[in-house]
Amino acid sequence: MSDADTVKSIITNVKTILTTGGYQLEDNGIGSDKQLLTACAVAIEYVGESYEDSYGQNASFGELILNLIFTFNGVDPSTRRTNIADHIHFVRDGITVEALNVGDLALTKLVSAVRTDTVEASYERPFAEVTYQIKIRYREDDTYGD
């Protein structure tokens, strides 16, 4: 599997986790709850990647960096706070190594670690936004550099 295909499979699995969790993916248009009064929209932004040096026979690893941007109606201050906590911990609990090594990655299990760099919440009435930066470490194609 090429590294590009690995990354695309990881993103597909992230989308599946979020959709299954009830989030409105911005990729799919505006959704039925247009004003996000009860729903939460999420956009997946591809921030970049970083790569580890490999030594000798060790496999090389890449790290995919994604920003997950959650947007919802945050006019009510108490539900705004609880929603922020729900969205942050949905990602923290739901986007795991096990959850990502499914589908095209089920056999190879190329994802080896998931970590969080920064999580930021902001509010500009009426919309609240949570930007969750997630870093997903994956094993690169062994033929890299041959």
Place this chain on the structure above:
Amino acid sequence: MALSIRQQIFDAIKARFETILRSNGYDSDLGSHIFPWKLTSISSEDELPALRFRDNTAERTAHVGKSTIHRVQYEIEVLERSDVTADEIRSLLRDVVKAIGTDVTFGGLAADAEFSEDNFIIDIANRIIASGQMTMTVIYRAGEYDE
């Protein structure tokens, strides 16, 4: 043809203003004379008190993904006979705010509605109508290239 979100909100605002009646717990019967986009003068004192409103300006901001945030500004004007007191104009303005505040989403069409500045004029010589103006912004989310 499906109405745009902006049109549906405009219609909902008009319907909301029409509920401003003493029988509904308001302090006036402003809802009896609602004039959307009426730029000409009120023709008779029988039409007072009255409310005129219009959606003058709109601002659109592309949001992440495939949505756009719209901020439509409404100018709202309440009109009354010139011999009314400032208290009465304040009361009309309060009725407008109270009516909008019953549901700022207009049944889920908008994300929010907020008022900014207002001003009013009363008891000016040779004027037969007193008025109060206020500005309201309705914020809603729509799809890309949609209104």
